[in-house]
Amino acid sequence: ARVGGPAVDPTRTTNRQLAHRGSARYLRRRSKALSALNYVVIVRILGSCANP
Known part of the structure; x- marks a missing residue:
């Protein structure tokens, strides 16, 4: 479901x-x-990315 990403999702953008x-x-x-x-x-x- 996350192939296109949030930028392609029409409902999210609208x-x-x-x-x-x-x-x-x-x-x-x-x-x-x-x-x-x-x-x-x-x-x-950033903290979650630095400390997974």
Whole structure:
């Protein structure tokens, strides 16, 4: 199921676009909180990759 990857998945891309459109104003207001959350997620992913 993961042959094409998330970029080829039509439902995932459309859902992402709709979510981005719907929460654009909300994300602008919460840009600081969102950046902090993204930082935590990136650190988690990098940590899991470094320590499998």
